[in-house]
Amino acid sequence: MILDAARELFATEGYEAVTMRRIADRIEYSPTAIYFHFKDKESLVRELCDADFLTLAHQFHRIARVADPLERLRQAGIAYMEFGIEKPNHYRLMFMTPHPAMPADESAIERGNPEVDAYAFLKSIIADGLAQKKFRKELTDADLIAQTVWAGVHGAISLHIAKCNDDWIEWRDMKKRMRFMVDLLVKGLEK
């Protein structure tokens, strides 16, 4: 109940608006009750994020079967950005706010397994691309490539989330920006 209430509050109103007291109100318990189940607010947020990391990884499931690594990369990039657009408040907590890193053994996510770890999934696409010699020959470091591709799509959606209300910039349609970013990255990698 706590997680459900917190998730909905975070998703609809954003981090600032969510207080322990409001979560407690929503589930009709006292604020203190939450502390019986979660060490503090940070723990609650982290458990929510952890679940969201999993749902993000699951978004990639259907993409895994796309044969061509470049096309798979394109689709993964789009799927990643769509996740951010659909759940901007979750995305902020997951990727735009520095948290003290969670000890690996407390996480529900098995690192390195592309089924549940989105970074591992991205890296596996890149590794495939390297193996099939789809990239420029200077490119050899899968981690460096993965991190930079990630940074690219992350930049597109995080800039949108933080700055879409700054209307002194004539923002282009978000869909166009998403497609162009993926295009640019793939074109930059391609042979």
Next chain:
Amino acid sequence: MILDAARELFATEGYEAVTMRRIADRIEYSPTAIYFHFKDKESLVRELCDADFLTLAHQFHRIARVADPLERLRQAGIAYMEFGIEKPNHYRLMFMTPHPAMPADESAIERGNPEVDAYAFLKSIIADGLAQKKFRKELTDADLIAQTVWAGVHGAISLHIAKCNDDWIEWRDMKKRMRFMVDLLVKGLEK
């Protein structure tokens, strides 16, 4: 005095650690004194950001004379990211935190003037590149290109700021990632 104290606190300890009371302590006034000069905390932060936007634009000054648009783009990208690495806490406030947009007439920044508006500077580079036919022929929209290039370099440094402590990722050296990002973007745009 208030601005100086606030700037130092924000720069060294990050947003969360800075309270009106601590700023007041530092300058040896009462917290209320600050409210005589600034409407609220948000106004204070915004005035700091505004000054930082200006210093960012000034970083670009020396780059303006680089003749080749592609090389200028590369150097501007690097300079942008270096700014973020050197002042991560300022960068977070400027680009990673959503604020209600400031009315244009209250800002110290003259929008559209590349001397003081970093986005306008970037756009002018792109416009030069387009005029000199340095880009792929499908590319025509300077704003779309500028926004995507910006997103790319923003992604690199904002991901670093938010996630550099997550050591389950084998982060590549930041300098390498910066160079590779600029490379990738330019290669993607180039003819």
Next chain:
DNA sequence: AACCTAACTTAACGTTGTTAAGTAAAGGAG
């Protein structure tokens, strides 16, 4: 001398995350 204004201070308000202390119910163990 009287007044005004700018620049403060003290004291407080309401809200936040969090905790100390107490309570009520449920489930064995003897």
Next chain:
DNA sequence: CTCCTTTACTTAACAACGTTAAGTTAGGTT
């Protein structure tokens, strides 16, 4: 049935936060 422990809460409070109402002082103007 009684005693004890554990689980799941509550009420009341704490310190810290952003902010404000009300009062005070110093300097200049009339």
